[in-house]
Amino acid sequence: MLLTKGLMLSEENVTNLEYIQKQIAIIISLLAFVLLLLLGISDIFLGMSPVIVWVKIGLSFPFIIAYFLVSKYGRVQLALNILLVLAHVVICFNFLYNDGNDGPTIYAFFLMLVISSLLIQGWLKGVWFIGSISMFFILFYGEAQGYIEVVHYYDGPENQFIDHTISIMWISMFVFTVLHFFIKSYQNQSQLLNKIKQRQEQSLEEVKMLNDQKNKLIALLSHDLKNPIGMLHTTLGLVDKDAFEPGELEQILRNLKGQSFHLNKVLNNTLSWVMTELEDTPIQLYQISLRELTLEMKEMMLVQAIEKNQTIEVSIEGDDRDISLEINEIKIILKNLLDNAIKFSSMNSTINLDLNINKKQLSWSVCNQGATISPADQKELFVFRARTSYGTKKEKGTGVGLPLCKRVADKIEFELCYSSTRKDHNCFTLTKKLA
Numbered sequence: 001m002l003l004t005k006g007l008m009l010s011e012e013n014v015t016n017l018e019y020i021q022k023q024i025a026i027i028i029s030l031l032a033f034v035l036l037l038l039l040g041i042s043d044i045f046l047g048m049s050p051v052i053v054w055v056k057i058g059l060s061f062p063f064i065i066a067y068f069l070v071s072k073y074g075r076v077q078l079a080l081n082i083l084l085v086l087a088h089v090v091i092c093f094n095f096l097y098n099d100g101n102d103g104p105t106i107y108a109f110f111l112m113l114v115i116s117s118l119l120i121q122g123w124l125k126g127v128w129f130i131g132s133i134s135m136f137f138i139l140f141y142g143e144a145q146g147y148i149e150v151v152h153y154y155d156g157p158e159n160q161f162i163d164h165t166i167s168i169m170w171i172s173m174f175v176f177t178v179l180h181f182f183i184k185s186y187q188n189q190s191q192l193l194n195k196i197k198q199r200q201e202q203s204l205e206e207v208k209m210l211n212d213q214k215n216k217l218i219a220l221l222s223h224d225l226k227n228p229i230g231m232l233h234t235t236l237g238l239v240d241k242d243a244f245e246p247g248e249l250e251q252i253l254r255n256l257k258g259q260s261f262h263l264n265k266v267l268n269n270t271l272s273w274v275m276t277e278l279e280d281t282p283i284q285l286y287q288i289s290l291r292e293l294t295l296e297m298k299e300m301m302l303v304q305a306i307e308k309n310q311t312i313e314v315s316i317e318g319d320d321r322d323i324s325l326e327i328n329e330i331k332i333i334l335k336n337l338l339d340n341a342i343k344f345s346s347m348n349s350t351i352n353l354d355l356n357i358n359k360k361q362l363s364w365s366v367c368n369q370g371a372t373i374s375p376a377d378q379k380e381l382f383v384f385r386a387r388t389s390y391g392t393k394k395e396k397g398t399g400v401g402l403p404l405c406k407r408v409a410d411k412i413e414f415e416l417c418y419s420s421t422r423k424d425h426n427c428f429t430l431t432k433k434l435a
Contacts, residue, residue, distance in 0.1 A: 022076045025119060027181055029067035029083065035170050036060035036090065042166050043098075047153060055093040062086055080119050084128060087112060088135060100143045100150035102160060104167030109136045111171050118182060283412060286327040290362060291320040294355045297331065301338040309348045312338070318357030326412040330430070333408055333416065334364060336401040337428045341368035344426075363431040372420040381418055382406035 040056035063083060070079045091112070095105040109132055116128035142148035154160045298312045305312050334353075341351045345368040352367040373381065382403050405428075409416040415431045 022070060023181070023185070025070050025076045025080055025083075026067055028115060028119070028178060029063050029070060029079070031174050031177060032083065032087070033060045033063040033067065035174055036063065038170060039166065042163075047155070047159075051093065051097050055090060055097075076119075077121060077124075080115075081124065084112065084116060084120075087115075088132070091135070092139070095139050095143075095150065096148070097151045097153075098163070099152050099154055099160070100148070101140055102152070102154065104164050105139070106136070107167050107171045109133075111175060114175055114178070118178065283326050283329065285324040287322055287324050288327055289320055289322050290355060290357055291316055293325075293327065293330070294353060294364070297334045297338065298353055300331075300335065301342065304339070305342050305351060308342065308345070310342060310345060310351060311349075312351045312353055315352065315354040316357070317355070318362075321357060321362075323362075325432075329408045329412045330414075333405045333414075333430055334366065336405050337366040337430070340401060340428075341366050341426075344368065344370045346370070359434065361431055361433045363429055365427050365429045367425060367427040369424055370426055372424060372426055373418065378418060382416070 036056045037060045040053050040060065043053045043056065063086070066079050066083055070076060087108070091105055091108045094103065094108065098105065112132045113129065116125060116132065120128055139148065143150055154163070294314055294316060298314050302312060338351065338353065345351060349369050352365070354365040354367070356363045356365070382405075406416050409430060413432070415429075417429055417431075419427045419429065
């Protein structure tokens with residue numbers, strides 16, 4: 001369980017081959033320590049040469065030291081190369097003092113090829129492959145030709161069978177464990193890469209959708225800006241030519257005034273949206289009276305309300321406080337909410353701007369009479385989507401105001417929500433929890 005946990009991959013190391021090799025080097029060091037120790041002990045019971053017994057037991061300790069060094073300091077490739085050198089020393093002694101060709105040395109060569117091919121990087125991989133094969137042929141050919149003398153300790157086939165069985169069992173477990181963790185790490189890597197790929201595809205889809213929405217917004221804004229600016233240019237040209245009859249100019253100027261309200265709102269919302277999109281834009285706090293801020297918003301929107309013979313009534317509940325707030329952002333939100341209330345309210349109606357102050361929170365509510373928003377439309381009320389809307393006096397809107405308000409509110413950690421407390425009555429509430 002501990003070894004499996006050590007090979008769990010995260011998104012930071014999913015493509016880091018060195019990290020995976022480090023974990024496997026730790027496993028190999030620990031397993032080699034156990035393997036050499038057990039083989040040395042089993043050789044005692046089989047009556048093998050004391051030399052090979054103590055070589056195996058003695059060389060098991062560098063492996064456990066390597067386990068702790070690699071775990072703490074890394075340097076995987078250096079540690080692996082040193083361990084391979086020690087392993088080949090053990091193989092030589094095992095060949096010379098454990099029956100040579102008749103002993104289990106051939107299995108150890110196979111194990112070295114597996115380890116070097118999996119874990120060694122660069123040109124040293126080829127060096128170890130050629131070196132291990134060469135050492136194998138030199139030792140086995142040297143004994144076959146009588147150049148190398150080996151010590152034989154097997155009393156008979158039974159002893160040979162036991163020694164080979166023990167060696168095959170432990171080396172097979174060693175190879176199986178290493179390959180299992182290597183494959184397991186690859187599976188973990190594949191799963192994580194698939195998850196990352198899915199998230200990237202989802203993000204790309206969201207970016208594409210947002211880009212399409214912004215393209216639609218740009219097209220809509222271009223159209224909304226083009227008409228009043230073009231009309232202004234044409235009108236001024238006609239005025240310059242003295243082309244209007246008495247009374248016509250006053251009517252055209254009234255129309256231009258209405259267009260200017262819309263043009264000003266489009267420009268303000270566009271600028272506010274751009275500033276909100278710039279995530280690193282610093283938010284500035286200003287000390288202000290809550291009552292003063294609320295009355296200022298009423299005065300700011302009063303001219304627009306008067307155009308429709310509407311009244312803005314202010315209600316303040318709770319003691320006034322001077323508090324540090326994101327004034328510019330709050331004004332953007334309240335201005336848009338009041339603008340919507342005026343636009344979608346009928347002539348001669350009343351707009352309510354309420355401020356509620358208590359110890360735990362403060363909130364502004366903008367309420368107006370008018371057709372309530374359906375539950376289906378409420379779900380997409382704050383979703384950024386360029387769409388044209390018209391007020392009770394055919395005032396044109398782009399549909400950007402409420403999503404902008406929501407985006408700004410989230411940025412300054414305010415809560416913006418919609419409610420319909422009674423029939424034909426809409427309320428938008430902006431709330432801030434106080435510490």
